[in-house]
Amino acid sequence: MEFFIANTVSGLAYAMLLFLMAAGLSIIFGLMKIMNLAHGSFFILAGYVAYTFSRSGMNFWLSMVLAVIVISIFALIIEKLFISRVHGSETDQVLLTVGLVFVLGDLALWIWGGNFLSIPVPAIFDFSLDFAGMTFPAYRLFVIAMGILFAFVLWYFEAKTRVGMIVRAGVDDMEMVSALGFNVKIIFSGVFIFGAALAAFGGVLSGPILGMYPMMEWEILVNSMIVVIIGGLGSWKGAFIASMIVGFVDIFGRIYMPTFAMAFIFILMVAILMVKPTGLFGRVES
């Protein structure tokens, strides 16, 4: 039982990291119909940037804030320079963002080298809680809390605020939103930056657990994609539920069927797509 609880907590922490990875990707697509394959690159770049800041003596929180800001500005530049030119053409989006993944990955390798890097756990969470014979590292509990907090923020934002309403309407019909007099360009940039910032936040948060190393952006991207496919594109709720599913399947799969944990996710994906081609919470496209 203790073993089970300990692993549930681990699964939850992993699921929350997956959620932060995938939510941004899903939101960007849901609203802008932009497939940003460079999403994983934002995630890992944020980790690298925060690493550099924390190396230069800043504390974890300041490095995190700065890294999120840096990545947001970077995302804005990318959006203005490239993404805005490929609205409507999926093939172009794919090519362009894959190109960005290569470029950013190689630049990161150039700047930060090929070694595994890691951000130190912030001092106030650098301990573990012992409870009934189980050990819970405080930082992981913090990650779980942050994941839930963000899910709540997203829910509140979407359901209770005016901006959320515009955004919700935009998912259904961007033309209508523009007809109502809102500046679609600004909304687009805003959403893209928000998605990137979410990724950056996740990237820094995962720094002390997952670290950063070359080619990690692809792993992040693929994990986010699996989550988004299962949960449904454009839905953060779907991303939340799917992250849980994937997180738990992964953790318990490792314990009980180590080799086939991935095959299990494959079968799960097939099964869900058979029943619902657009994923659990995906919209039916006309």
Next chain:
Amino acid sequence: MKKNKRLVLAIMFVVSMFLTACGSGGGQASGDGEGEPIKLGFTLALTGNFAFMGEGVKEGVELFFEENGNKIGDRPVELFFEDDAGDPQKALKNYQQLTLNQEVDFLGGGTIGSISYALTEAAEKDKRVPIINVVGSGNSLSWGEKSDYVWRIGFSSLNYAGTLGVDMAENIGKKAVVIASDYVAGHEQATDFSANFKEHGGEVLDILWAPSGTSDFSSYINQIKQHDADAVYMFIPGADGPRFVQQFKEFGLAENYALVDGGSVLNAPSTVEAVGDAVVDGYVLSHYHVGLENELNKKFVEDYTAKYDKVPDNYVINGYDTAKVMSESIQEAGSTEVGDIIDTLKAGLSFDSPRGPIELDPKTNHPIQNHYILKGVEKDGEIVFELVRTYEKVQMPAEDPGYEKAK
């Protein structure tokens, strides 16, 4: 329709492309005379996950030839480095290119085990060029899959894991949990460790297999905690290794278990930099140690630090000694013919290296060398590794000892 014409032109274009290319690539004549440069080719992982290993080897090679005036004997040396990103397919292509196009006289490669195997197979088939296996540690490269054309300069799984098994049982603790990467090298290491550990009175309580690419080790750590062991033996190479070390500390295991590493993760400068004091009190085995007290090593560390502004690791010494073997064997053979070089190597080659005396054993194509047990300590706020024990002249058995496979 005009498409026919276009197609003809397209095909002509392809042909001309090929012809231009062969004009530049095909015309090279091979030369072996005096004063002609000796060509040494390397296929290394210079990008991707294993880049730090390939880079280290490359730096070692370059350092050696810099120290020796870029010459072997009195002939100049020309170095060719190709990147294989740790992908055997790319390594094989580089091998073909280096041997067919650049026509190198000696080849170095095998940043990871699978590449060593792939290169060995190709070398045995083509018999074109002698190869130094720079890192690949697979045991069978010294036994069943041994090729006269491939010589190892690094270490073997058995030497590392076996020596640690003995040392751990005698000096650290009798009860251990093993965690190893779930692939060929991991299984080899776990087997060799368990067998030697048990022979010296140790008991393996559990073996956990972590797939490579594991980012979150918490489920394994929860499993380790269920055992009342003295030590945890880990073999988790690549980026996963430092992550495990970090989480090992994070979950508070470091207080109750000694961490013993057979995969050269703990003492890698990059790990120390990434995870900091999580390596303190950990044990690791290495065939090289920066702090070795010998003249060669002092010079080696000095030169390397002067050139690259960091301390050398195991891969740098491998590269350095690879170059040394190439240089020595060509000089001794007095020729760059593949047959002559192989004959020289088979006659037995021994020399002094910064890592201590080395003897290339023709029975196993493997170096007989010292192995060092190191321990992480914190000294004046800095994390360093201290030499604890030395196992001298560790050698590879000439045949597979046939241990029971770890499961």
Next chain:
Amino acid sequence: MTLLKIEDLNKSFKALHILKDVNIEIKKGERHVIIGPNGAGKTTLFNCIYGTLPLSSGKVYLAGDRIDHIPSFKRTEKGMGRTFQKNNLFEELTVEENVRLAIMGKKKYRLNMIKPMQNYTDLAAECRRLLEEWEMIDRRAVLVKELSYGEQRLLEIILSLSTNPEIILLDEPTSGMSPTETSRFVKLIKKIPESITLVIIEHDMEVVFSLANKITVLHHGTAMMTASPEEIRGNQMIQEIYFGGGALSHD
């Protein structure tokens, strides 16, 4: 004989109720025009009949068979054709290739993967016949994107005719045309044989009254009335809300 029957059709997007309990019966050979102000749900109705959009509730019958649950392409096989409000053609292909693709939809060999398409003589002949009949034969090798707007509208109709339909849904066939083009085009539509039933969405009242022998008025998503052109003309209420209200934008 009733060819197309729409029974209690409802369609809503989220809270927006676009079509409410629409009931229409269309007899074979009819020229049935659907009119109504912008936003009345005319195109949505077409999309529902044709299966481009799923119904929220209700039934659609074609020649007595229920068709509201089968995919669009099967409705075409059953004899329903349609044109689109905006030109919806293969712009990068020639006129001839467009028509060939359209004709081939009914052929068994449409799945052939070896014999080149231009080697099918029956296809070529049928294509030629159609193009001659509709006076497009001179333009057969021109890329569609290089045709004039009127020609493209005509090609829309030729394409829907080439599937041998029993009924065609024409979505604003004359939209965007000049008055002279329009009157020429109306003549062409009149050339479509009686055996083919036409359901037409149209704004231009002149066109409506010159084509229709039955008119349905769609208002706020409900079919207010279905009647002959004369009755519609004489109906005071229709005049009020429709012509009087100025909602109809053709002036």
Next chain:
Amino acid sequence: MKKAFLSTGLLLITILILPLFISPFLVYLSTEILVFAIFAMSLGLIMGFGGMPSLGHCALFGLGAYTVAILSEYTANIYLLLGAAILISLCFSIVTGYIAIRNKGVFFLMITLAFTQVLFLITSRMKFWGGNDGYSASVTANFGFGEITSNMGLFYMMGFFFVLSYFLLKLFVNAPAGKVLKGMMENEGRMIALGYNPKTYKMIAYLIAGSMAGLAGGLYIYKTQFVSPALFSVHMGAEVMIMVFIGGLGTVFGPALGAGAFVFLQNYISTMTDRWPLILGLLFIAIVLLKRGGILHLIQFVTTFGLKLFKPSRSRNAPVDKQVKGKEQAS
């Protein structure tokens, strides 16, 4: 049909005489190009004619490769091995195609990519067949008239399959099913209105592309004697996609040209610099931002332009005339 025969014949002759002119290493490299040409052409079919962009096409290639590598322990019969490679890839295409084709565009891309990545993770984590290390297979091609071991022999073998694949694809794109597919890509709504079931045609194309990629993968093993999970990596998928683009999207031969150009570039650039991924990425971005076609489009443009210079009187409005003249020139 005549056109397909003519171009195939030309291609065949080119391949036959090519090794006479090039160095041994280039023969080796060309062997690889031919395999990737088959692979790229198969992706070119679904992308350029079916409008289905896939970053996961390497799954089918990799499956073909793994199939041959694994089964080669039990049989050396090349017909059986290549047949099995095609069959396994076909089966995987059926499963993934059935699911992915129900979704369009990006979702299609994501699903195929996700399946590929799952294969990547399964193969890299599994205990048998080498896991992450890869798996060495020693296979020797023997079609019943002697073993093919030399680089030259392999070159001709791949050349044969390349020409065969090219010919079959050429037939397909000119046949009704191919034309319908292309129409579907351009205007799916209209094709449905004409009574075509889009899924059928997309599925056909996907299965053809899948089997062809499987064949290419199977052939690849005869050259490298080695499989590894890297075959399933996103890198591989992205590389073959860029081959299609630099060669020319929407043509049969373009992707093959792209494969040639790509392998050359990669080989020579990566010799000169370690920054190959950076250059590759910039290439992707440049292709998108410049909105230009591939090499084949460029050649077509140059030749059309050249012809126009000589015969300036020919206008676009006299296409019948144009057709006749074109035929005369070709024969």
